Amino acid sequence: MDMRKxxxxxxxxxxxxxxxxxxxxxxxxxxTGDLNEAKNLIDxxxxxxxxxxxxxxxxxDLSSIKNLFTARRSMEWxxxxxxxxxxxxxxxxxxxxxxxxxxxLPLDTGRLQLxxxxxxxxxxxxxxxxxxxxxxxxxxxxxxxxxxLRLFRTIKKVAAIExxxxxxxxxxxxxxxxxxxxxxxxxxxxxxxxKVSCDGLPPEVIRSELFGHDKERHDRIxxxxxxxxxxxxxxxxxxxxxxxxxxxxxxxxxxxxxxxxTPSGSDTAKTPIDVRIIATAQTDLEQTVMDGRFRDxxxxxxxxxxxxxxPLRERQDDIELLAKHYLRVFANGDGDSAQGFEPExxxxxxxxxxxxxxxxxxxxxxRAKVMCxxxxxxxxxxxxxxxxxxxxxxxxxxxxxxxxxxQTEKEIIQLTLQATENNISRAARQLAVSRMTLYxxxxxxxxRSHWVGENLGIAVQE
Numbered sequence: 001m002d003m004r005k006x007x008x009x010x011x012x013x014x015x016x017x018x019x020x021x022x023x024x025x026x027x028x029x030x031x032t033g034d035l036n037e038a039k040n041l042i043d044x045x046x047x048x049x050x051x052x053x054x055x056x057x058x059x060x061d062l063s064s065i066k067n068l069f070t071a072r073r074s075m076e077w078x079x080x081x082x083x084x085x086x087x088x089x090x091x092x093x094x095x096x097x098x099x100x101x102x103x104x105l106p107l108d109t110g111r112l113q114l115x116x117x118x119x120x121x122x123x124x125x126x127x128x129x130x131x132x133x134x135x136x137x138x139x140x141x142x143x144x145x146x147x148x149l150r151l152f153r154t155i156k157k158v159a160a161i162e163x164x165x166x167x168x169x170x171x172x173x174x175x176x177x178x179x180x181x182x183x184x185x186x187x188x189x190x191x192x193x194x195k196v197s198c199d200g201l202p203p204e205v206i207r208s209e210l211f212g213h214d215k216e217r218h219d220r221i222x223x224x225x226x227x228x229x230x231x232x233x234x235x236x237x238x239x240x241x242x243x244x245x246x247x248x249x250x251x252x253x254x255x256x257x258x259x260x261x262t263p264s265g266s267d268t269a270k271t272p273i274d275v276r277i278i279a280t281a282q283t284d285l286e287q288t289v290m291d292g293r294f295r296d297x298x299x300x301x302x303x304x305x306x307x308x309x310x311p312l313r314e315r316q317d318d319i320e321l322l323a324k325h326y327l328r329v330f331a332n333g334d335g336d337s338a339q340g341f342e343p344e345x346x347x348x349x350x351x352x353x354x355x356x357x358x359x360x361x362x363x364x365x366x367r368a369k370v371m372c373x374x375x376x377x378x379x380x381x382x383x384x385x386x387x388x389x390x391x392x393x394x395x396x397x398x399x400x401x402x403x404x405x406x407q408t409e410k411e412i413i414q415l416t417l418q419a420t421e422n423n424i425s426r427a428a429r430q431l432a433v434s435r436m437t438l439y440x441x442x443x444x445x446x447x448r449s450h451w452v453g454e455n456l457g458i459a460v461q462e
Contacts (some may be wrong), residue, residue, distance in 0.1 A: 004026065004027050004028065004120070005027060005028040005029075005030065005045060005047060006027050006028070006029055006030070006047060006049045006050060006051060006116060007029075007030050007032075007038060007041055007042060007045070007047045007049075007050040007051070008022065008029050008030065008031045008032075008050070008051045008052075008053065009031075009032060009033070009035075009038045009050065009051070009052045009053070009065075009068065010031065010032070010033040010052075010053045010055075011033075011052055011053060011054055011055070011058065011065055012033070012053055012054065012055030012056075012057055012058070019053060019080065019107070021106075021107050021109045022051075022107070022109075024109055025109060025112065025113055025116070026113065027113075027116060030045065030047075035064065035065070035067075035068065038068060039067075039068065042068075042075070047075055048075060048076065048119075048120055048123035048124070049075065049076050049077075049078070049116055049119045049120050049123060050068075050075055050076070050077050050078070051077070051078045051079075051080055052065070052068075052077060052078075052079055052080065052099075053080040054079060054080065054081045054082065054085050054091060055082050055085075056082045056084050056085060058085060058088070058091070062090055062091060062094055065094075066094070066098070069098040075123060076100040076119040076120075076122050076123045077098055077099045077100060077119075078099060078100055078101050078102065078103065078112075078115055078116065078119060079095050079099050079101070079102035079103070080102070080103055080105065080107065081095075081102055081103070081104050081105065082104075082105055083104050083105060086104070096340070096342060096343055096376065097339065097340055097375065097376065100115075100118075100119045100122060101115050101118075101119065103115070117144075118144050118317070118321070121144045121321065122321055122324065122325075125142055125321070125325050141155075141174065141177050141178065141181050142318065142321060142322055142325055143315060143317075143318040143321065143322075144317055144318060144321055145314075145315040145316065145317035145318045146317075147310040147314050147315050148310070148315055148317075148318055151178070151307070151309065151310065154307055155178065155181050155182055155185060155307070156185055158182055158305050158307060159181075159182045159183075159184075159185035159186040160185075160186070161305060162276065163276075163304040163305050164257065164276070164277045164278070164279070164301060164302050164303075164304045164305065165179070165182060165276075165277075165278045165279070165304070165305045165306070165307065166242075166278075166279050166280075166281065166285070166302045166303040166304075166305070166306045166307070167179060167278065167279070167280045167281075167306075167307045167308075167309060168280075168281055168282075168283070168284055168306065168307070168308045168309070169280070169282070169308060169309030169310070169311070170282060170309075170311050170357055170419075171282055171356070171357065171359070171419050171420055171426065171430065172312075172356045172357035172358055172359030172360060172419050173309040173310070173311055173312065173357045173358060174309055174357075174358050175240075175280040175309050176195065176238065176240065176280065178307060178309055179193075179236070179238045179278045179280065180193060180238075182236070182278060183235065183236040183276075183278075186236070186276070188234065188235045188236055188276060191232075191233075191234035191235030191236075192231060192232050192233070192234070192235035192236075193232070193235055193236050193238070194228050194231050194232035194235065194236070194237050194238065195237075195238040195240055196209060196210050196228045196237065196238065196239055196240065197240045197241065198239055198240060198241045198242050198243075198244045198245050198249075199240065199241035199244045199423070199425065199426060200423055200425060200426070203245075203246045203248070203249060206245070206249060207248075207249060207252070208227075209227065209228050210227060210228050210229060210249070210252075210253075211227055211229065211252060211256075211262050212226065212227030212229070212230065212262070227262065229256070229262055229273050229275060230262075230271070230273060232273075232275045233273050233274060233275055234274055234275070235275065235276070236275065236276045236277075236278055237275050237276070237277055237278070238278050238279075238280070239253075239277065239278070239279040239280070240280050241280060241281060241282065241426075242279035242280065242281055242285075242302065243281045243282075243283075243285050243288050243293075243294055245294075247295075250294065250295045250298050251295070253298060254295060254297060254298045254301065256273075257277065257298070257301050257302075260272055260273065260274070261273065277302070279302045282426075282429075282430070285299050285302075285303070286299070311354070311357055312354040312357045312358055312361065313353050313354050316350055319349050319350055319354075319361070320341075320346055320349070320350070322358060322361055323341060323346075323349060323361065323365060324340070324341070326361070326362055326365045327340070327341075327365055327369070327377070330365060330366060330369060338368065338369055338372040338374075338375065338376065338377045338381075339375045339376065340375070340376050340377070341376060341377045341378075342376045342377065342378045342379075344378065344379055345376075345377050345378050345379045345381070345382060345384070347379075348379040348382065348384040348385070349361075349382065349384065352384055355415045355416070355419055356415060356418050356419030357419065359419065359421070360415075360418055360419055363418065364382045364383060364384075365382075367381070367382065367383060368381035368382045368383075406445070409441065409445070410445040410447065412431070413427075413431070413438070413441055413442065413445065413447060414447060416430050416431055417447070424438060424439070
């Protein structure tokens with residue numbers, strides 16, 4: 001079925017020759033100026049993308065066209081506007097509420113071709129969101145930026161090779177989702193995907209869960225009586241933040257990778273386990289190896305295949321796509337829920353550096369849904385109304401240089417805690433300070449460990 005087809009509805013009394021360049025697009029275009037015919041075409045062809053031409057002879061009342069945008073809710077619309085129509089507030093409101101993007105005449109067909117492709121990608125996401133559960137969609141990898149498309153191509157290549165994988169990326173970039181995508185695209189997709197966190201737990205707990213050395217391990221793992229390695233048999237085991245493993249655990253993991261076996265009930269018996277290992281790390285482990293904190297031989301085995309997940313600041317074309325996706329994922333299903341973003345909110349999101357990456361974006365969307373009082377989310381709802389693209393936060397009163405330094409220090413700590421989900425150990429490492437130093441700075445700036453939860457309206461445990 002040809003998916004590169006688009007409906008073009010002419011909401012104007014006369015034909016406009018300025019639309020003739022549409023014929024050069026690499027899309028099959030169905031044109032009509034009749035509203036009922038447009039709805040019938042949508043029902044028959046199930047378009048994913050539509051265009052509406054708003055000429056200079058628009059009627060005073062635009063309400064008749066609104067039903068067109070609800071005929072197929074997963075359809076994305078692009079406006080083609082005569083320049084003079086931008087002076088009409090009712091049209092601007094219509095565009096901001098229902099449209100993915102707009103273009104003014106004369107048409108730039110190259111830019112329009114790119115917009116159509118992006119809109120088609122968003123429509124695909126919307127259909128998957130409607131057909132799948134919320135939890136499944138939160139695991140999806142979403143993006144249309146060059147960096148994301150490179151990552152998706154690499155995932156397909158890596159999935160086809162049976163070898164350990166090392167995924168490098170900042171906190172909140174989606175390393176676990178990347179690992180899950182590799183598993184789902186591999187021949188192991190019908191078998192278990194099991195995660196072990198190597199950060200924030202005592203070494204004996206990690207050893208117990210990973211290798212099953214503790215008789216009481218069944219209280220803490222997926223399946224009674226099984227280690228995580230055994231539970232992942234035939235599938236994939238994800239070692240999250242593998243660089244935090246102690247030296248002893250590194251040695252045990254290396255032995256498993258060499259032999260493919262793990263000790264069973266007796267001291268001598270070995271249990272063979274067929275499992276693929278995927279490991280993640282926030283920074284390249286090479287420096288950790290050079291510092292003597294990670295075994296070189298283990299590092300070389302884990303990095304047989306390496307993927308780098310780009311930070312959100314390098315994926316600007318993905319920001320709007322992700323924001324709209326998660327807004328729909330977190331929709332309450334009631335008519336009062338926020339339905340979209342004001343143009344200035346989208347601009348603010350593109351200017352922002354996103355130190356917490358996709359995880360921070362998700363948290364800000366949740367916050368905005370709570371704070372929003374109208375149908376569209378603004379930059380204040382997102383907590384971005386006072387962000388300056390060059391200088392960060394704009395201070396609202398005169399202050400000394402020392403006061404400015406203190407406020408900046410406080411905000412960096414708060415953002416880091418948000419990005420690490422209030423994990424003090426990870427936040428301290430990211431800030432390159434000790435845990436005690438971080439606690440001291442938090443006390444100095446009166447930052448409580450549940451600061452993120454209070455400000456986002458989310459319950460976060462101490």
